[in-house]
Amino acid sequence: MTLMKSLLAGSALATLAAGAALADPALIYDLGGKFDKSFNEAAYTGAVRWVEETGGSYKELEMQSEAQREQALRRLAETGANPIVMTGFAFGDVLNTVAPDYPDTKFAIIDTIVDQPNVQSVVFTEAEGSYLAGVMAATASKTGTVGFVGGMDVPLIHRFECGYAQGFKAVRPDGNVLVNYIGTTAAAWNDPVKGGELAKAQKAQGADVIYAAAGGSGIGVLQAAADEGILSVGVDSNQNHLHPGQVLTSMVKRVDNAVFDAFSAGADLETGVKLMNLAAAGVAVAIDDNNKALVTPEMQAAIDEAAAKITAGQIKIVDQKSGNSCAAQ
C-alpha cells in the first residue's frame, strides 16, 4: 500500500516536472494553412518574432479537416503546451467545449469571443481601420467612385466593407462604393485571377481606388489596379511594397502582435476580451516610403482627424456584428 502510494506520488511528480519542462506555447493555424500570405501568415510572423527575441521554442499545427479541431486542442493541452493560441473564428465553438476540461491551460483565440475563465479572446476592430482606408480612398479618388473586393461572402469581411463605405461616405456623401465578392467557397481566399477580373470590372464602372479584403486573392486585385493605373488598398499585412507608389495604403491587422503578446505572457496570459482597436494599434493604415508620395497633407489631416474622433468616441462606426445591414449603403 505504502509502496503503491509512493509510486503514485513519484509518477505524479514526474508528470509535473515534465509538464513544467514542456510548457512551450503553441499556435494552431486554421484550414487556410500557415503560408496563406494573409491572416495565418501574420500569426506565424508574430511567432517567429517571439522566437527571435526570446530564443524560445513553440509547437505549431495546421488543421486538415473540421473534425480535427477538437483533437488538436486536446492533444496540445495534454502535452502541456501553454498558452495555446488559435487563429480564426471557426475554433470558437470547439474551444467553448474544450477549455473547461483544461482549467490550468490558457487559450487565446483570435477573431471571436469565447466566454470561458481561461480564454483570452482577441478581437480586432476591422471597421475602424477600414473607415480610415475609406477616408483615404475618398480623398484620393478623382471620379467619386471607389471599389471593394471581398474574399468570401462572410460576416467578418462585411465588417471591412461596411467600415470602408462609412469612411468614404463621411468625406463624399454623394460618392459611390462598388462591392464585389470573389466567391462563396473557401477557394475564394486564393483566386487572384478572379480578383484581378473584378478589379478591372470595377475600373470599367469608374472606380479609381479599390480595397481588397480577400486574402491571397487580393494580390490579383492589387496587380490589376497597378496595371490599369489606378490605386488599390491592401489588407492584413503591409502590402504597400508590392506595387510602390500604386498602393494607396494597407489596412494592417496586427495578428502578429496578438500572437507575440500571448506568447510573451506565457502561462500568465490575461484572460477575457482583448480589444485590438485603433487606440491599441491593433489596426492601422500603413504609411511608409512606398506610399508617402500619395498621402497629401490634406489626406493626412483627414486621417488624423478621423482617428482622433474614433478614439474619442465621436464617430460611431456601425459594426456588423449582429448581422444588420450596413447603414452606409
Next chain:
Amino acid sequence: MDKMPKWADVILTPLISLFLAMAISALVILAIGESPWLALNTMVEGALGSSYGWGFTLYYTTNFVFTGLAVAVAYHASLFNIGGEGQAAMGGLGVALVLLYLPLPHWSIALPVAMIGAALFGAAWALIPAWLQAKRGSHIVITTIMFNFIAAATLNYVLVNILRPPGSMDPSSARFPEATHLPALTDMAAAIGIDWGRNTPVNISFFVAIAACLLVWLLIWRSRLGYEIRALGRSEPAAIYAGIKPVRIILVTMLISGGLAGMMAINNVMGEAERLLLNAVEGAGFIGIAVALMGRNHPVGVFLAALLFGFLYQGGGELALWTSIPRELIIVIQALVILFTGALDNMVRMPLERLFLSLRQRGDS
C-alpha cells in the same frame, strides 16, 4: 479462359497498385529529406494503432461509404454523378432544418427523421441535373459539377443570412438541441463497459452506412429496378427494346444517388459537428468518386475502399499534425493512391492477366 481468377481481380490488383503508390510516395518523402519509414509508422499508428485512431478512421470511412455508394449506384446506369459534394452539402441543410425546427424528443426519433430530411434534400439536388439529362440530354457531368457551386452559394446565403445566430462571426447554424445528439460509438462501448475511443467522432451512423451497403447490393443485384438500371447502363437501345423507360430509370437512379450522398450529413453534420458548418463536406463528395472507382462499384468494394481512404485521411492528418512533413505532401500521397488504383489500373491489371494466362497455359501443356 483469358481471364484471371476473381480473387486476383478484386484483391491482388488493388493491393499491387497500392504498393506501387506507397513506393513512389516513399521516394517523394525521401527526396524532401524525411524518413519514409517514420512517415508510414506515424500514419499506421495514428490511424489504426489505437481505438482513438480507429474512431477517426471509421468516422471518415462513414462519410466515404455514403458518397462512394452514391457514385456507384449512378455508375450502374452509366451516369457519372460528380455532384456528390453539392448533394451532401444540401443533405446537411436538410438535417439542420429538420433538427432546428422540429421538436424531436429523442435521438432514436430524430435519426430517421433527419435521414429523411438529408435524403430528400440530397435527392432534390440531383433531380434537376437528372431531369436535364433525361429530357434534354444535357450531360450529367457538366450539370452536377455546376450544381456543386450552386449548392455552395445557396448554403453560404442560408448560413450567413438565415441560420446564423445573431452576433456570431462564424457562418454556421446554432447547435442542435441536446436531445437529438447521436450516441457516439464510445458511448455505446462504455454502456457495455469498454473504454473505447474517447473523444472520437465516429457514431451510430457508421452502422447506417453498413446497412446502406447491404441495401444497395439488394437494389442493384436482387431487385427488378436494379436489373433495369444495369440494363440501361449496359446498352440504352437494348433497354428500350426490352421495354425499359430510360427517362424514368435515369430520374430514379439519380434520386437514389443524390439521396445517398445527402445521407452523409447524418454523420458529419448530425453526428460530429452537431451544427451545420459552411465547410461540412470537405471534399468527401469528390473522394466518393475515387472510392467507387477503386471499389469497382460494388458495395463491398466501396466499403473497403472507403476504409482505405479513411485510413489515408486520418493517417495523413496525423502525419501533418505531428511530423514536419508538409501537409501538401499528404495530398500528393492521396493523389498517388487515386492515380494508381483508379486511373492507372490497367497498368497493373494487364501484365497480371498475361502472367496468369502464361501460368495457365503452362499448366495446360
